[in-house]
Amino acid sequence: MSPTVTRTISLPVPGAALLEVDDLSVTFPTTSGDVDVVRKASFAVQHGQTLGIVGESGSGKSMTSLAIMGLLPNGGRTTGSVRLSGHELVGRSDREMRRVRGDRIAMVFQDPLSSLNPYYTVGLQIEEAYRAHRGGSRKAARAVTIEALERVRIADASRRVDHYPHQFSGGMRQRIMIAMALCLEPDLLIADEPTTALDVTVQAQILDLLSELQRETGTGMIFITHDLAVVSQVADDVLVMRGGDPVEMGTAEQIFSRPQAPYTRALLDALPRIDDPFSERPTAPATTGEGRA
Amino acid sequence: MNDAPVLLQATGLTKDFTTRGDGVFRARTTRFRAVDEVGFAVRAGETLGIVGESGSGKSTTARMIAKLIEPTAGTITFDGEDVTTARGPALAAFRTKVQVVFQDPFSSLNPRHTVERIVSAPLDYQGITPKQGKRALVRDLLDRVGLNPDHLQRYPRQFSGGQAQRIGIARALAVSPKLVICDEAVSALDVSVQARIIDLLRDLQAERGLSYLFIAHDLAVVRQIAHDVAVMHRGKVVEQGDREAIFDHPQEEYTKTLLAAVPTIDPSWEAARATMLEQERTHGSTAGRTEA
Amino acid sequence: MTLYLLRRIASAIGILLLISLFTYAIFFLLSPDPAVQICGKTCTPDRIDQIRAQLGLDQPFWQQYLEFIRGIVMGRSYGEGASAVSCAAPCLGFSFQTNESVMDMITARFPVTATVAIGAAVLWLLVGVSGGLLSAVKQGTGWDRGAMMVALAGISLPNYFLALLLQYVLVVQLQILPFPQAVPFAEDPVRWFQNYLMPWIVLALGYASMYARLVRSNVIDTLGENFMRTARAKGLPAPLILRRHALRPALTPVVTLFGMDFAGLLGGALITETVFGLNGVGKLAADSIAKNDQPVIMGVTLLAAFFVVIGNVVVDVAYTFLDPRVRVKSA
Numbered sequence: 055m056s057p058t059v060t061r062t063i064s065l066p067v068p069g070a071a072l073l074e075v076d077d078l079s080v081t082f083p084t085t086s087g088d089v090d091v092v093r094k095a096s097f098a099v100q101h102g103q104t105l106g107i108v109g110e111s112g113s114g115k116s117m118t119s120l121a122i123m124g125l126l127p128n129g130g131r132t133t134g135s136v137r138l139s140g141h142e143l144v145g146r147s148d149r150e151m152r153r154v155r156g157d158r159i160a161m162v163f164q165d166p167l168s169s170l171n172p173y174y175t176v177g178l179q180i181e182e183a184y185r186a187h188r189g190g191s192r193k194a195a196r197a198v199t200i201e202a203l204e205r206v207r208i209a210d211a212s213r214r215v216d217h218y219p220h221q222f223s224g225g226m227r228q229r230i231m232i233a234m235a236l237c238l239e240p241d242l243l244i245a246d247e248p249t250t251a252l253d254v255t256v257q258a259q260i261l262d263l264l265s266e267l268q269r270e271t272g273t274g275m276i277f278i279t280h281d282l283a284v285v286s287q288v289a290d291d292v293l294v295m296r297g298g299d300p301v302e303m304g305t306a307e308q309i310f311s312r313p314q315a316p317y318t319r320a321l322l323d324a325l326p327r328i329d330d331p332f333s334e335r336p337t338a339p340a341t342t343g344e345g346r347a
Numbered sequence: 348m349n350d351a352p353v354l355l356q357a358t359g360l361t362k363d364f365t366t367r368g369d370g371v372f373r374a375r376t377t378r379f380r381a382v383d384e385v386g387f388a389v390r391a392g393e394t395l396g397i398v399g400e401s402g403s404g405k406s407t408t409a410r411m412i413a414k415l416i417e418p419t420a421g422t423i424t425f426d427g428e429d430v431t432t433a434r435g436p437a438l439a440a441f442r443t444k445v446q447v448v449f450q451d452p453f454s455s456l457n458p459r460h461t462v463e464r465i466v467s468a469p470l471d472y473q474g475i476t477p478k479q480g481k482r483a484l485v486r487d488l489l490d491r492v493g494l495n496p497d498h499l500q501r502y503p504r505q506f507s508g509g510q511a512q513r514i515g516i517a518r519a520l521a522v523s524p525k526l527v528i529c530d531e532a533v534s535a536l537d538v539s540v541q542a543r544i545i546d547l548l549r550d551l552q553a554e555r556g557l558s559y560l561f562i563a564h565d566l567a568v569v570r571q572i573a574h575d576v577a578v579m580h581r582g583k584v585v586e587q588g589d590r591e592a593i594f595d596h597p598q599e600e601y602t603k604t605l606l607a608a609v610p611t612i613d614p615s616w617e618a619a620r621a622t623m624l625e626q627e628r629t630h631g632s633t634a635g636r637t638e639a
Numbered sequence: 640m641t642l643y644l645l646r647r648i649a650s651a652i653g654i655l656l657l658i659s660l661f662t663y664a665i666f667f668l669l670s671p672d673p674a675v676q677i678c679g680k681t682c683t684p685d686r687i688d689q690i691r692a693q694l695g696l697d698q699p700f701w702q703q704y705l706e707f708i709r710g711i712v713m714g715r716s717y718g719e720g721a722s723a724v725s726c727a728a729p730c731l732g733f734s735f736q737t738n739e740s741v742m743d744m745i746t747a748r749f750p751v752t753a754t755v756a757i758g759a760a761v762l763w764l765l766v767g768v769s770g771g772l773l774s775a776v777k778q779g780t781g782w783d784r785g786a787m788m789v790a791l792a793g794i795s796l797p798n799y800f801l802a803l804l805l806q807y808v809l810v811v812q813l814q815i816l817p818f819p820q821a822v823p824f825a826e827d828p829v830r831w832f833q834n835y836l837m838p839w840i841v842l843a844l845g846y847a848s849m850y851a852r853l854v855r856s857n858v859i860d861t862l863g864e865n866f867m868r869t870a871r872a873k874g875l876p877a878p879l880i881l882r883r884h885a886l887r888p889a890l891t892p893v894v895t896l897f898g899m900d901f902a903g904l905l906g907g908a909l910i911t912e913t914v915f916g917l918n919g920v921g922k923l924a925a926d927s928i929a930k931n932d933q934p935v936i937m938g939v940t941l942l943a944a945f946f947v948v949i950g951n952v953v954v955d956v957a958y959t960f961l962d963p964r965v966r967v968k969s970a
Contacts, residue, residue: 110537111508125871148877156874163872168865172964173887182883183873218963224401234873253400254564258608280538283567283610310612311619322620324542326567328594328609 070140072274073099073122073242078134078144080114080121091117094134095300097293099242102268104275106289106306108282110321114298115278119244122276123159124151139241157187160235164247166227170219176203177215180234187238202233206263225256229263236267243268244276249284261288282325286310294318351390354558355412355445355526360385360421362407381407383582384421388575389526392552394559396573396590398566398605403579409530409562413447414438426525443473446519450531452511456503462489462514463499469521488517492547509540516547520555528560533568545571566609570594578602643959647952656708658944663704666937672696693717694735707732731941732934734927741938745920752919755912756904758835759842764897767847768890771854775889776881778859786851793848802841802914809837819915838915842908846900850893857889864888891961895954902950906943 080092092114099105107115121132124143136143138158143151155161163169170179180202181195188195196215203211206229219227228248235243245264249257265288268275277288285292285306292309294301294317302315313319362382382404389395399405410416412423414433422431430441446469449455456465466485470477477484486496492513503511512532519527529548533541549572551557563569569576570590577587578601586599597603674690691697694717695706709715710730717724717733726733732741770790774783809816816833824831861867862885870880907921916922920939927935959965 110539123872125868152874152876154874155872161869161872163865163869165865169869171866171870171884171888173891173962174883182875182879186873186875186879220964231869254566255400255604255608258610261610281610282538283612286612286616287610307616310616312623313620319624321538324539325612326542326545326565326571328567328570328606328611329614 070137071098072101072103072139073276074135074137074140075118075122076135076137078118078121078132078136080117080126081131081133083129083131091130091298092121093298093300095293095295097291097300097303099274099276100290101241101274102272103290104268104277104288106285106292107276107278107295108280108285108292109295110280112297113295115295116246118295119161119246119276119278122244123155123161124148125155125161153187156183156235156240157238158240159242159244160238160240162228162231162235162243162245162248165251166224166231167219169231170227172219175216175218176222176230180215180230180237183234184237198237199233202237203230205236205267206230206233208233224252225259228252228256228260232260232263232267236271236273239271240273242274242276244278246278247280248277250279250281257284264288282321294321351393353388354391354426355389355560356386356422356424357388357408357412358386358422358424360408360411360423361419362404362411362416363419380582382411382418385579385582385584386421387577387584387587389558389560390574391525391558392556393574394552394561394572396561396563396569396576397579398563398569398576399579400564400605402581404582405562405564405579406530408579409447409528409560412560413445413528413530414441415447439473442469443475443522444524445526445528446522446524447528447530448512448515448519448532451535452508452515453503456511456514456518458503461500461502462494465503465514466518466521469518473522475522484521485517488520489514491520491551492517493543507540508536509544512536512544513547516544516551520551523555524557526558526560528562530562531564532561534563534565541568548572566594566606578605640959644956647955651948651952654948655945658948659708659711659941660704662937662940662944663707664700666933667700667703731938734932734935736930736932737935741935744923744935745938745942748918748920748923751917752905752907752912752921754835755838755842755908755917755919756901758839759846759904759908760897760901762839763843763847763850766843767850768854768893770847771851772858772886774851774855775858775862778855783855787855790848790851793844794852796844798841798845798910799914801844802837802911805837805841806915819917821916821918835917838908838911838917841914842904842911850896853896854889854893857892858885861885861889891958894961895958898950898954898957899947902946902953903943905946907939 075098076096077094078092078096079090079094082089082091095114095118097105097107107118109115117126117130120126121130122136122143124132124146126132132144134144138154143154146154170176177196177199180199181192184190184195184198185192200211200215203215208214208226208229214222219230222230231248248264249260252260261284264275264277267273277285279285289306291304292306293303294309294315296317302309302313302318309318310322313322360382361380361384364379364381365376366379367376385404385408387395387397397405397408407416411418414423414430418431422429424430425441425445428437430437433441460468463482463485466488467481469475470481470484479487482499485499489496489498494510494513494517498505503514506514512535515532516527532548533544536544545568548559552559559572561569561572573590575587575589576593578585578593578599580601586593586597586602593602594606597606672687672691674687674694674696688697695703698706706715710726710728710732712728714728714730715726717726724733726740727742729742730740731745733739734741734744737744770786774786777783806819810818816836817830819834819837820830822830822834867880867884870884875884907919907924909921909925911917912919912921913925920942924936924939926932927939
């Protein structure tokens with residue numbers, strides 16, 4: 055692909071947020087009829103800001119991000135509107151979406167070990183992303199790659215660029231994933247549970263790294279997690295989801311200091327606190343969780 | 348809290364894993380020390396939480412205590428007896444007193460066995476016949492852990508994660524053990540489910556005087572359930588003490604780093620929320636607001 | 640790496656020795672007295688003893704076995720004096736029925752076997768791998784189901800049946816191919832090719848079917864891996880994703896399987912060669928079994944074992960090159 059390839063989705067519509075999602079629904083056909091995994095989610099992400107999407111398993115938070123990217127598995131259908139800088143993404147052909155993916159919207163996934171191909175060096179995997187969108191020589195791509203690795207603080211980057219994924223620790227692999235996502239300078243980064251599989255000290259480092267990179271590049275971010283405490287630290291705005299439905303949305307401060315929805319309140323009550331003394335009262339309120347089936 | 352008698356004492360526990368290494372005929376071996384001279388005590392009716400990150404050796408330690416793997420060195424004393432090398436009848440006796448709840452219920456419960464069979468299995472293996480009969484006991488246990496006793500004939504896959512974990516707990520309780528080892532027992536569960544399981548475990552402890560050896564990587568969870576805490580790092584116990592000491596006054600650098608790394612919600616937000624809830628309680632709630 | 644190689648070769652030699660011992664013991668215990676056989680109908684006990692001495696059959700088992708091993712390494716001779724027969728290293732035995740050393744018999748026939756094996760291998764790799772790949776990419780469609788049914792038939796049909804069927808259809812009925820006849824390549828390349836075509840097809844069909852199924856399931860598994868999702872999320876073009884990210888993980892196990900299968904074929908495809916009248920090592924084995932020419936049977940067995948063991952070593956070493964995770968630690 056030549057570097058001057060026309061990007062039809064490049065010129066932002068004035069006044070538009072970076073990402074606007076309206077009534078996004080995701081449906082999967084199954085043998086027993088259609089199943090909605092996301093029902094009319096609406097939210098927006100501003101340039102340089104972070105939207106945290108928080109929910110438990112089955113809440114539809116991951117499916118929402120895959121729908122935005124056009125990466126739904128196995129026959130999933132997306133309805134509603136997703137506008138990137140004012141340009142509609144839903145309904146675009148896979149070919150058009152391929153130009154968006156990686157270049158305008160990049161994604162970082164939960165398990166960095168299985169998310170990288172074990173048969174190829176990390177350098178190659180970053181280079182190919184770069185070259186797929188910008189073209190150019192291998193040499194140029196390699197230089198970009200090494201620089202990207204240095205930016206995420208991989209020591210000895212010029213040598214380690216030729217190492218394989220299994221030769222890195224979990225935290226370093228996630229840095230590599232972040233480097234891979236950011237090397238094309240996307241407008242939006244979607245991070246799907248990026249620190250869930252990592253130790254807590256490593257998580258802290260990765261979260262610091264993400265916020266620093268975000269400040270430097272002005273990238274917008276969607277941060278998906280089940281961890282309320284993490285969301286409270288990284289997100290400017292928060293969307294709470296449950297079983298496919300959006301439950302509550304607001305700024306982080308609003309959600310955490312004045313939660314309105316019963317589910318949000320219950321989640322916050324149930325969260326174990328590290329600074330909360332062992333008390334006699336039960337940790338779980340009666341409104342969440344399962345009862346006797 | 349420190350006057351409860353010691354139920355289980357571990358001293359100098361060490362575990363080495365050897366791998367056949369290089370050399371023409373694999374003569375040179377490498378030895379990896381997963382657990383290095385670890386010692387701690389679990390008191391009767393109380394919980395010792397062992398926290399650590401991956402590679403800290405906490406799971407290996409738990410397995411040694413559960414006698415699922417052999418220690419390379421060290422001693423384990425339970426109820427006054429040295430059980431480090433227990434075999435045969437002594438080991439069987441140990442197993443009636445010490446049970447385990449594992450992390451992932453869907454891989455630790457045999458998917459082809461019914462709930463009844465799963466929960467009553469320890470009774471069969473130990474050759475224990477309860478007075479009221481096996482089935483009645485199983486029904487009792489299911490009821491106690493919050494499951495419907497009529498679901499005896501169901502299979503694990505028909506339950507949610509939290510419910511399946513309750514089955515695992517019921518199974519652990521079947522032989523009325525004194526010590527239950529919880530190896531990351533709530534780590535795979537959603538937050539709200541986690542909270543209910545922690546409550547269940549605490550209630551059971553209060554009722555039955557159970558002791559827990561609670562292995563976890565999540566410090567906040569450990570805070571909710573442990574009376575004493577041991578922090579492990581690279582095979583060693585870096586610091587241990589009672590809950591307040593560890594969480595409020597950590598001494599070691601690693602412990603401080605670990606605690607500092609745990610994400611927390613802004614205290615002013617927490618305070619605001621508490622105030623709001625308090626106001627609603629006293630002035631009546633502002634009718635369940637906007638579900639977005 | 641060299642240490643690993645040395646270790647593997649050492650263990651390969653060990654395995655071969657063990658196999659040779661086992662095989663020798665079986666033939667020693669189970670076969671009828673070869674001296675009696677060679678002696679024939681007009682036999683006297685004296686004559687039998689004479690032959691036994693000549694063949695060294697009066698020695699204890701261990702000594703006979705060691706003689707045999709020595710023969711492989713250094714060559715040996717049978718009998719003494721004027722009627723002595725020498726057998727150059729590696730001496731896998733001597734056939735007293737045909738009066739040739741087994742090794743000579745094998746080397747004369749090996750080119751045919753190799754031709755059959757190589758031709759079939761090329762065919763089954765092309766058809767099997769591409770068929771499996773296509774099926775995986777078009778999973779669930781009519782093409783996929785059809786291809787898998789054909790594959791199932793291919794695995795289920797016995798070689799000899801297929802061979803005869805093919806001959807009947809192609810040679811007798813449709814008359815597309817002439818009746819198979821041994822012709823050297825230099826003399827008549829076209830005829831040579833036609834000669835081998837049916838054996839290649841027969842042999843390849845079974846393997847191609849197996850490989851198609853294997854490749855299909857490997858590719859399907861690989862397509863579901865997380866790193867495929869990453870590749871798509873990076874916006875890579877679909878052909879690149881398939882070529883680079885899906886094929887390598889999916890085909891690596893196939894490469895190692897191929898190594899083993901091919902090595903096995905070098906020991907001779909008994910049935911196929913016999914049915915088509917190809918004078919290869921497999922046919923030699925079949926004929927010798929029918930004639931109960933013990934030394935030849937044993938020689939061919941050992942040869943086949945040799946190829947399999949060596950194939951195993953090659954495959955193991957190849958795997959360390961193919962899969963970065965399995966690289967032997969070298970600093």
